[in-house]
Amino acid sequence: MKADVVVIGGGVIGLSTAYYLAKSGVEKIIVAEKKYLGSGASGRCAGGIREQFSSKPSIRLAKKSLDMYERLSDELNFNILFRQGGYLFLAFDEESMEELERDVKLQNSLNVDSVLLEPEEVKEIVPELNIDGLLGGSFNMRDGIAFPFPVVWGFARKCRKMGVEIRDFSEVSDILVRDGTVRGVKLGNEIIGADFVVNAAGGWSSQVYHMAGLEPYNKPVKHEILATEPMKPFLEPMVIDLTAGLYFNQSMRGEIIGGIGIPESPSYQMGSSLEFLEAFASRVTKLMPKLKGVKVLRQWAGLYDMTPDSLPILGETEIEGFIQANGFSGHGFMLAPIVGKLIAKLIATGESDPLLEPFKYDRFKEMDVEPEHMVVG
Amino acid sequence: MVKSKKIVCRCEDVTEEDILHAIEEGFSDLESLKRYTGISTGPCQGKSCMLHVIRILSMATRKDVNEIGITTQRPPVNPVPLYILAGEKDES
The missing domain is CATH 3.50.50.60 (FAD/NAD(P)-binding domain)
Incomplete structure (x- = not known):
């Protein structure tokens, strides 16, 4: 053949x-x-899709990809549950804030409309966030999520x-x-x-x-992720705490989907850990106290194909x-x-x-x- | 009036008809069927529906249940609130 x-x-x-x-x-x-x-x-x-990257080649590629995602449900004649609620990056330390300042400048030079935000402006976008200790953030309303x-x-x-x-x-x-x-x-x-x-x-x-x-x-590196019980839609953007390496969003089904970076050695191992659950829960409940009573339904893991x-x-x-x-x-x-x-x-x-x-x-x-x-x- | 609709997954409100339709659409392995229909992704995480789904899939595809296998059971066994995992005593 x-x-x-x-x-x-x-x-x-x-x-x-x-x-x-x-x-x-x-x-x-x-x-x-x-x-x-x-x-x-x-x-x-x-399922996150964003233009907010730190290098020119990534930003250029991501921008084109997002253009295509905007039309992908039509192209495929299949509803991919795409929604553009933006990506909200948060910086709780100087180094992360400097990173966001550098990145937004570069992104803007490549026609990405990301903006830097003061803590109060962050609070306006997601009122449920606890902004104690927050130095600032960045936001690009064109970023979004789809159901993979x-x-x-x-x-x-x-x-x-x-x-x-x-x-x-x-x-x-x-x-x-x-x-x-x-x-x-x-x-x-x-x-x-x-x-x-x-x-x-x-x-x-x-x-x-x-x-x-x-x-x-390339090296395979495990990354863990979890899903909670579904809630009434309240969270528009993907929220990323750059200082803690944590992200979460609310899927179209209403679940909170999120993860936090834990140092892992390269391997094909994809087991779930309690360490991950505890790390995610500790940080996310401080960042958004409203989530304290929300139940975790399941956790799993996948591989980042790292270069x-x-x-x-x-x-x-x-x-x-x-x-x-x-x-x-x-x-x-x-x-x-x-x-x-x-x-x-x-x-x-x-x-x-x-x-x-x-x-x-x-x-x-x-x-x-x-x-x-x-x-x- | 009693409806003829057979609910297989109560958490996600999936009927036997939905499952048979998904199998016809080509989602005929258990992993894909789970993700396409949403069965076993609600609060019970498949504890009440999974065996029924396997039976339906086995009958529809004429495959032995052993060949169909079972999906990976994800932790936690039962739903756990975030504040407990965060090590806090009381929900505020």
């Missing part, structure tokens, strides 16, 4: 790439997913309608490379020839690099036809539409969009890279 493109990973990145490939006329596309669609970070994330699974299903449904073959519960075990060129993959017991193989395996992408004989820069500079790895490698769309370091869901579109363009036309240039695989060998600081959770 022979395909034009095999996409490894049935998450939001892989499915978005497959959809835009089909849309640009590529005929034989196979998406291989080892479990169910969205079973990795796509289905485990909080409908994004996965919406892309998958469109893909199938356009003839993409989606194989769930099917694991790629090897990538065939000859003379520096990708020839195909081993999927289950089957060898599938392919001109292009896309590594969209998220937390497992380093294993896929190894299959092709390339050294990965040395917390920026994704996108595009070609020294192995011809082996294309990267990974290393999103916690930001894959929010970047999926634009990344899928640009990776599809690269494969279909051979043209690498200038937006992709800063994210090349070989940047870690060649140049000094400016890391992305705005990694939360």
